[in-house]
Amino acid sequence: MPTSEHTSKQFDADLEDIRSRVLQMGGLVEMQLMAAIEGLSTGGEEIISRVIDSERRVNDYEKEIDDACVHVVARRQPAASDLRLIMSVSKIVTDLERIGDEAEKIARMARSIYGRGALAIPRSIDVRQTGNKAALMLRRVLDAMARLDADEAGKVIAEGTLIDAAFRAIMRQLITYMMEDPRTITTALDIVWIAKAIERVGDHSENIAEQVIYIVNGTDVRHTATGLPEGNP
Secondary structure, eight states: OOHHHHHHHHHHHHHHHHHHHHHHHHHHHHHHHHHHHHHHHHOOHHHHHHHHHHHHHHHHHHHHHHHHHHHHHHHHOOOHHHHHHHHHHHHHHHHHHHHHHHHHHHHHHHHHHHHTTOSOOTTHHHHHHHHHHHHHHHHHHHHHHHHTOHHHHHHHHHHHHHHHHHHHHHHHHHHHHHHHOGGGHHHHHHHHHHHHHHHHHHHHHHHHHHHHHHHHHOOOOTTOSSSSOTTOO
């Protein structure tokens, strides 16, 4: 086999390995987020502990993938399109790690709420439903990345407004709740932070979707109104 052909095949294998690791990391973060939402619903200490313990594995993935990206750039001198993929992967793993951080935060807040013996969690159904929507956004954007589907990534960006609207509605309801019964303030404030964490999950999923579009089309859609290239309908 000619050296250039061997080098090309090895480079393709390196890129596929990086892409595979990103999807594995994404799957772990998705499970972590869903478990955190379940922990908020049930207060189960075992599942809450599992979410918190998973954070180290998520961090390890981030370091391993970043190292792999650096080594590929140093060894292979990738062409523009491949360099675009590597740069986007580096940003995607950062967003995945931050989603893991938000999942851990939700789990720790749930532990605090149930540890105080709270019997009623204000707006718990609304928060859980919003959390499930955010988890679905993450799942869809990971699927878009796996299939390199820029159209699906664009739809994920468009749906981010639903998470934002749900967060604002929960905030208004919780403020009313605290005004009507000051005894609920501590728990209600915890729920505010949980709702904010869920909103941030949606934001990070949008960021990942933007990078998927960049990988596929080479178009930077950050800071545009629709997540579509400027000038598109």
